[in-house]
Amino acid sequence: MAKTAMPEEKVEPSYLEVSTNKYKKGILSWILSVDHKRIGIMYLFSMMAFFTVAVFFGFLIRLELIAPGRTIIDAQTYNQLFTLHGIIMIFLFIIPGLPAVFGNFFLPIMIGAKDVIFPRLNLMSWYMFVFGGLFAVASMLLPGGSADTGWMFYVPYSVRTNTNVLPALIAAFILGFSSILTGLNFITTIHRMRHPDMSWFKMPLFVWSLYATAWIQVLATPIIGITLALVGIERVLGVGIFDPALGGDPVLYQHLFWIYSHPAVYIMILPAMGVVSEIIPVFSRRSIFGYKFIAFSSLAIAFFGSLVWAHHMFTAGMSDTAQFVFSFITYVVSIPSAIKVFNWLSTMYKGSIKLDPPFLYVMSFIVQFSIGGFTGLMLGALSLNIHLQDTSFVVAHFHYVMFGGTGFGIFAAMHYWLPKMFGRMYNLKVATWAWGIVTVGYNALYMPMFIMGYLGMPRRYYDYLPQFQPYHVASTIGSWILIIGLIIMFTNLWIGMRKGPKTSMNPWGGETLEWKIQTPPILENFREVPDIHAGPYDYSKYETKKETTK
Amino acid sequence: MSEHRHEESHVIEYGNYIFIWLGLLAFTGITVTVSGIDFGNWTIVIALFIACVKSWYVLNYFMHMKYEDKVFKLFIVTALVTFIIFLGFTFWDYSFVR
């Protein structure tokens, strides 16, 4: 496949060749560009740089834990590493991951628009992203040592430690602002820039998930902004807000932190769910099952996801009533997530499935996300939570959702869309092998954490009892396999993007708008107004009998 | 569902603004006066109620929400409901025995 280039009538220079500003070529034609596609690519590369750093930190953490006691680094460095790993992975990789890269690139195309509604604001969010990233790097490199608070910055420790907490706080604040501006841009774009024939229920599901995500970004992120600002003010000026010595309530900090950070989990997972909803119909040659259910479940997840934050704090000393209420709603939020999984599986039923790399990553996503979801329910149960809170069971759970879910969603999106973005195809065989290695390594890395966490291995501990060592060894070996897989995968993608065979307009046979335009897309996406008559996943030509699903 | 791409500007006369402004000043006067009287726990409720009324006028007239499309109204309700949930659910914790 991919070598059968469609006979296109004429090929215009793509966005990779045409600059939007006076600089025709070079770095300035990129970093001053307001083209949504170029900004998406800029996000992609800056994000991957941070990802590499954070993976390396994760590797070091795992290596340290291969044996009890000191192995390669001292305890303070260990604390700083897991803090940086968390901050970089969360604020610089997973949160911007799908919306800022693939959302920026494909959202306008998918709704039949030339660009986002505020292109200059879009560029500004990228600058804020980079600027925030620089502060994160500064907290690493400045004298005093990088922050050692964990990515949650819990008070009172974050107010009292002498490490560089302030740059890290500023980094998170700026990155939050960047995320808000992206969200604001997307909501307005979806409301205002849709093609006149693109009604709400003709929008691809990725766009729906971005819409739900954007609302969380706009409405929840300011809370973390002000909370982190308060911690910063408390550190610098000694204003009494959260410090118990001045009458403050550290549990209130935890409330405010999780009011954002729990919905943030849905900022991370919802776009990945959108990607899955895009890929499954294409590789099953089937219309999506239950389009409206998937679309509305995104909104439902966004809404209910904002009501469950305190399940992170069951052992922090809340009132019994609060524990009961938040535990209950935690169970409710699993319903829309399950709806999505059922609909994806139903879409595949009787489809003609093609096991290309994007689809394989989606399969891993569904399995791993389900494991992450189920263990999430275990943690949401009050009684079990007391037992499992702050053990490596929790670490395994959120890595299953965040990495096994969103991370694999990002990999799936890369394999699905990068050929469109660069017009070249990677090596499919190597990609399939890389998928196998990554999936095996990933599960070997995190599955042992469930077991040892259940047996009582606390999270974030530098040292541990000898009885946990077999699990730690298994986990560390898993991390090596995973990293080998990641290296193969990214090398393959990189070589593919640079030198791979030129690909056609529609290598996978997708039906959404991005597959109906030139590869790589031209500057303002559409040469002529696209014809939008059917829904986004019209595979009726492949289906033998008439379907009742929309 | 889709919003029309229309652009009609609604001109509000100066007189209306002055009228609203006088009303707002009157409410400010009331809230200052009432705060001097001790209603116990109701004092804060009354103060917040008056503040809400004032905001309602500012939103609708000064900020032209009254003349905006339905979408804008839906947006603002979403934002306010979100905030009330954040505030209210926090009190699930604080207003019960910990």
Next chain:
Amino acid sequence: MSSTEYAAAYPAHRDDYGSRMGMWLFLFTELILFGGLFIVYAVYRYMHQQEFHMAAQELNTTIGLTNTIALLTSSMTAAMSITAMQKGNVRFSKGLIWITIGFAFVFMVNKFFEWSAKIQHGIFPGSKDLLAKPNGEILYFGLYYVMTGLHTLHVIIGVIFFLFILRQIKQGKIHSTRYVRLENSALYWHLVDLIWIFLFPLFYLIH
């Protein structure tokens, strides 16, 4: 596909409605930003009712009231400047914006004197006098400085917005048929007013 059809499907880039929508979304983030502070305030006031009551006695209601009136009035003049612009009365519109900025300065000068008086009395974060007070009062003044401080920062940003608007009016970029930037700046200014409407009773009127 003719070019006219293309133009009909993709209207020129200007979209005032969309700009206002974006501005409103931004205002919501501001609202929730202050909302976080109001949550902190509500919880601490609930926990320390008596101390908040005592601490509030230190504030001067007259200054608070003056500032309330200044902001309400400036809000009105900001709204009127849009009407003037719509009617093509550019000079009057500019005058009204200047009056708005003037009230903003009244507000800031007032605030400056209020804070300096507090600091002279030894009430500022980390001071000995403040730390000697009960916990609830420390929290009250912590919140007082943070919330009114952040609010004043927004007043300053609002003034900067209006100065930009004045420049753009002079350059002819804002005129009687194109004034969405003026509208958005005014919206921002009203938000500053809205927040003060709540700050005033919550800090000055606990008697």
